[in-house]
Amino acid sequence: MDLEELFERKKIIKLKSTEKQLVIKELxxxxxxxxxxxNKERYYAQVIHRESLENTGIGNGLAIPHxxxxxxxxxxxxxxxxxxxxxxxxxxxxxxKYVLLSIFPTEMSTKYLYxxxxxxxxxxxxxxxxxxxSEPTPAKLYALLKKEAKSYFxxxxxxxKPAAGKPENLSGVPSSDLDLLIRLDSLYKLLDEGDKSESVxxxxxxxKKLIDNRSLTYxxxxxxxxxxxxxxxxxxxxxGCHMEIPPFYVEQIKERKGISLCxxxxxxxxxx
Numbered sequence: 540m541d542l543e544e545l546f547e548r549k550k551i552i553k554l555k556s557t558e559k560q561l562v563i564k565e566l567x568x569x570x571x572x573x574x575x576x577x578n579k580e581r582y583y584a585q586v587i588h589r590e591s592l593e594n595t596g597i598g599n600g601l602a603i604p605h606x607x608x609x610x611x612x613x614x615x616x617x618x619x620x621x622x623x624x625x626x627x628x629x630x631x632x633x634x635x636k637y638v639l640l641s642i643f644p645t646e647m648s649t650k651y652l653y654x655x656x657x658x659x660x661x662x663x664x665x666x667x668x669x670x671x672x673s674e675p676t677p678a679k680l681y682a683l684l685k686k687e688a689k690s691y692f693x694x695x696x697x698x699x700k701p702a703a704g705k706p707e708n709l710s711g712v713p714s715s716d717l718d719l720l721i722r723l724d725s726l727y728k729l730l731d732e733g734d735k736s737e738s739v740x741x742x743x744x745x746x747k748k749l750i751d752n753r754s755l756t757y758x759x760x761x762x763x764x765x766x767x768x769x770x771x772x773x774x775x776x777x778x779g780c781h782m783e784i785p786p787f788y789v790e791q792i793k794e795r796k797g798i799s800l801c802x803x804x805x806x807x808x809x810x811x
Contacts, residue, residue, distance in 0.1 A: 540692045542685040545654045546616040549573065551677045554619040554638070559627055563587060563604050566619050566640040575615050582606060582642055593766070596629025597780060597803070599662040603655055605641040605781075607648070614643040614650050618684075620674075630764075630804065637662070637671070652776045656783030657684075657691040659803065712798050716754045717807060721769065722746060727762065754798055761805055770806035780804035 552569055556562040563586055571579040585606035589595075596602045617640050624634035639658055643651045661667055661684070670683060723746045729739050747755060761768035770779035775789055782803035784792075792799045792810045799808040 540650075540653060540688065542681070542688040545614065545650070545688065546618065548677060548681040550617040551680055552617065552619055554621045556621070557623065557625055559590075559625060560587065562619065562621065562625065562638055563590070563640065566604075566617050566638065569619075570615060570617055570640075570642070573617075575617075576611070576642065578610075581610075582608070586640065586642070593779075594628050594630075596627035596635050597659060597782075598629055598631035598633065599659075599668065600624065600633060600636045601658060601662045602627050602629065602635045602638045603641070603658070603781070604638065605643070605651070607643060607645055609644050611642055611644055614641060614647045614654070616641040616651075616654060648776075649774055652774070652781060652783050653692070655781055656776075657688050659782055660691055661687045712751045712754045714797055716751050717798050717809070719746060719750050720754060720758050720807065721809075723750065723758070724762070724768065757800075758807070761807070765804070765806060768806055770801055770804070770808055772808055772810045777801040777804060777806060777808065779806045784808075 554565055556565045564583055567579045567583045570576045576582055586604050589606050590604055595604050619638045621636050624636040627635035641651055726743045770777045775784050780803050
């Protein structure tokens with residue numbers, strides 16, 4: 540897949556805003572200036588609503604605010620570079636300097652996930668990130684993104700399992716533990732909502748005794764980091780962080796030989 544199918548060079552812009560909502564507004568306004576959308580107020584509201592459900596600062600200085608809507612027919616994306624990094628409450632607690640905003644219909648979800656997966660991989664590479672931080676011209680930056688898009692597409696197209704980059708897993712932990720963890724999570728939610736009855740606390744302690752200590756420890760750590768430590772696999776992507784899941788890993792999840800984790804956000808993956 541070529542980068543031109545995702546966004547054009549003119550959609551790499553410099554941003555002057557210094558607050559999250561204003562950054563999003565500036566990007567949406569620019570899309571209307573470029574005649575990509577016709578009702579910027581509606582799309583701004585949709586993106587902000589999606590942002591209120593879960594923060595899209597995915598780490599390494601990158602944020603991916605977005606909205607799914609059937610009022611557009613194709614993927615519309617724009618990439619903004621801030622003059623100064625801003626606080627975005629990102630997953631890694633680092634400020635954001637780069638914002639990829641996207642608006643797309645449901646049928647373009649796979650295309651969108653490809654774009655986000657490519658950008659996430661690019662920004663996790665320290666050497667390539669240094670190149671971006673050196674503030675190249677829009678033309679040079681676009682050339683870098685174009686090259687990365689081609690490389691990423693080739694890497695996810697292969698059916699062979701790569702020798703390196705093995706997904707993190709809880710080796711040896713039975714898949715049945717996932718069901719127990721989901722039940723434990725529902726009990727914790729009751730506790731969080733104010734039900735501190737002896738009945739609930741006893742059930743929690745009893746459930747914890749049935750779960751492998753490694754998966755329990757990991758769950759409790761994730762519970763502190765995420766509102767929801769579980770994620771559903773949708774169209775070969777994690778519904779929590781929306782990152783692409785390599786085909787070979789999806790096959791592993793289907794086999795249910797153990798507990799599977801998202802290599803991007805760390806959530807427990809559930810395949811319905």
